[in-house]
Amino acid sequence: MRIISLIASATEIxxxxxxxxxxxxxxxxxxxxxxxxRLPACTAPAFDVSGTSGEIDAQVKALxxxxxxxxxxxxxxxxxxxxxxxxxAPDVILTQSQCDVCAVSLVDVERxxxxxxxxxxxxxxxSPASLADVWEDVQRVADALGVPERGVALARELKGRVEAIDxxxxxxxxxxxxxxxxxxxxxxxxxxxxxxxxTLAGGDNLFGEAGKHSPxxxxxxxxAADPEVIVLLPCGFDLSRTRAEAAHLASHPAWTSLKAVRSxxxxxxxxxxxxxxxxxxxxxxxxxxxxxxHPAAFDFEHRGRAWERL
Numbered sequence: 001m002r003i004i005s006l007i008a009s010a011t012e013i014x015x016x017x018x019x020x021x022x023x024x025x026x027x028x029x030x031x032x033x034x035x036x037x038r039l040p041a042c043t044a045p046a047f048d049v050s051g052t053s054g055e056i057d058a059q060v061k062a063l064x065x066x067x068x069x070x071x072x073x074x075x076x077x078x079x080x081x082x083x084x085x086x087x088x089a090p091d092v093i094l095t096q097s098q099c100d101v102c103a104v105s106l107v108d109v110e111r112x113x114x115x116x117x118x119x120x121x122x123x124x125x126x127s128p129a130s131l132a133d134v135w136e137d138v139q140r141v142a143d144a145l146g147v148p149e150r151g152v153a154l155a156r157e158l159k160g161r162v163e164a165i166d167x168x169x170x171x172x173x174x175x176x177x178x179x180x181x182x183x184x185x186x187x188x189x190x191x192x193x194x195x196x197x198x199t200l201a202g203g204d205n206l207f208g209e210a211g212k213h214s215p216x217x218x219x220x221x222x223x224a225a226d227p228e229v230i231v232l233l234p235c236g237f238d239l240s241r242t243r244a245e246a247a248h249l250a251s252h253p254a255w256t257s258l259k260a261v262r263s264x265x266x267x268x269x270x271x272x273x274x275x276x277x278x279x280x281x282x283x284x285x286x287x288x289x290x291x292x293x294h295p296a297a298f299d300f301e302h303r304g305r306a307w308e309r310l
Contacts, residue, residue, distance in 0.1 A: 001145060002090045006043055006080070006109060009279030010094040010126060011036055013141045016280045017150045025088045029236075032273065032281075042084045043108075046077055080108045082116075090121045092144055097127045128278040130211040131193050135159060137278070154280070161283045162200060165290050168297065169202030176293055178203040179227035179260070182235055182271070184245050187217045190233060193282060194275060201289035202297075203229065223254045230260040231292065232310075233271035239308065242268045246310055266310040267292050274306060 004025035005011040011030040014023055023036060027043045030036050085093070095109045113120060124144045126137045135155045142151025178198050180190035189207030190198075191214030198205040206225045207217055232242050232249075246268060249255055260266050269275065274285040288307050290298040 001092065002088065003092050003094065003145065004042060004085065004088060004090040004121075005030060005094040007094060007096045007126065008032065009277040010096070010124075010137075010141060012277065012279040012281060013138055013154075014094070014145070016154055017138075017142055017145065017147055019145055019147065022145075024090060025084065040084060040088065042081050042088070044079045044081075046079055078108055080111070082113065085113070085121075086116060092122045092124060094124050094126070094141065094144075097125045126278075129192050129213075131162070131196050131282065134193065134278045134282060138280075158280060158283050162286060165286055165298070166200045169200065169290060169294065172202050172294055172297060174294075175202055175204050176228040176265075177206055177225070178229045178231060178293070179206045179222060179225065180208065180231045180233055180275075181249075182214045182233055182276075184232075184234060184249055187219065187222065188214050189217050190214055190231075190275065193278060194233070197275075197282070197286050197289055201286055201293050203289065203293045219252060219254045223257060226259045228260055228263070228265060229293065230258070230266045231269060231289065232267065233269045233275040235276045236272050237270075238272050239268060239270040239306070242271065243308075243310075264309065267307055268310055269307040270305075 001022050002024045003014060003019065003022050005014055005023060006027040008027065008029045008031065011023065011026055012032055014020060015033055015036070020033070020036070023039055025042045026036055026039045028041045028045065093109060109123060122144065124141065126140065128134045128137050135158065138155045138158070139148070139151040142148050142154070180194050180198060182188045182190045182194070191208040191212055193210070195205040195208045195210040206227055208215055232246060234242055234245060237245060255261055269288060274281050274288060284302065284306070287298070287300040288302045291300055291302055292307060
C-alpha cells in the first residue's frame with residue numbers, strides 16, 4: 001500500500017502501527033520520527049511561518065479577510081502540490097478537518113485532486129477534539145490501512161499508559177491551578193484534549209473546555225484567575241521558539257503580577273512536537289505535565305528536551 005500523510009499526527013500513527021515503510025509522501029510539517037523527512041513534501045504554507053505569534057496571527061487574518069472580500073477565491077492557508085500527489089500515486093491520503101489553520105485540511109486536498117487522472121486515492125480525514133477521539137482515530141487509520149488488530153493493540157497500550165499516570169496523580173493531595181497558553185498574541189488557552197491532560201496529570205485546569213476548540217482569552221481574565229502554574233505550549237512552536245516568544249509575554253504590564261510568575265512556576269514546552277499533535281505522543285505530553293505539576297512523584301526524563309522552567 002502507498003500512503004501519503006498530510007498531517008503530522010497521522011504520520012506518527014502510521015509509524016506506530018508499523019507501516020512507516022509504506023509512506024511515500026508527507027506534509028511539510030511531518031518531521032517525526034526523523035526518517036520521514038526523507039519523503040517528498042506534498043504541501044507548503046501560504047504565509048511566512050517564521051514570525052512572532054502576533055505576526056503569524058496578522059497574516060492568517062489577512063488571508064481570511066481576502067477570501068471574505070472575494071468569494072470567488074478559496075481560502076488558502078496551505079498549498080497542496082497536486083502534481084506531486086499524482087506522481088506519488090497513493091492508495092490512501094490521510095488528512096484532517098479539525099482546524100484549517102493548524103494543518104492542511106480535507107478541503108485543501110479535495111481541491112488538489114480536481115482533474116485527477118486515474119484511480120482516485122481513498123481519503124481518510126481525522127477530526128479529533130478529545131483523547132477518546134484520538135484513540136478512535138488510531139483505529140480509523142488502522143482500519144483504513146488494513147491492519148485493524150494493530151489499531152486495537154496500539155490504542156490499548158496508549159490508554160494503559162494514560163490510566164497509570166491518572167491513577168498515581170489521583171493519590172496526590174495537591175492539585176495546582178493551571179493555565180495552559182496555546183497562543184500568545186492574542187492570548188489563546190489550550191482546548192480540545194489539553195484540559196483533559198491537565199486533569200489527568202493532577203492539575204486543575206482554569207481555561208479551555210475539554211472537547212472544544214481552544215478559546216481566545218484576555219489578560220484581564222488571566223490576571224483574575226491568577227494561576228499557580230502557567231504552561232506555555234504554542235501551536236507549531238518548538239522549545240527554542242517558545243522561549244523567544246516568552247519575552248513578548250514578559251513585556252506585558254500584567255505579567256509580573258501573576259502568582260505563577262512571582263513564584264517561578266512558568267514552564268516552556270515543545271508544543272509543536274507534543275501538545276499540538278493528536279497522536280501517540282499525547283501520552284508523552286501527559287508525562288510532561290505530570291513532571292511539571294508533581295516533580296517528586298513523576299520523572300519521565302523529558303526535562304531539558306521537551307520542557308524547561310522559564
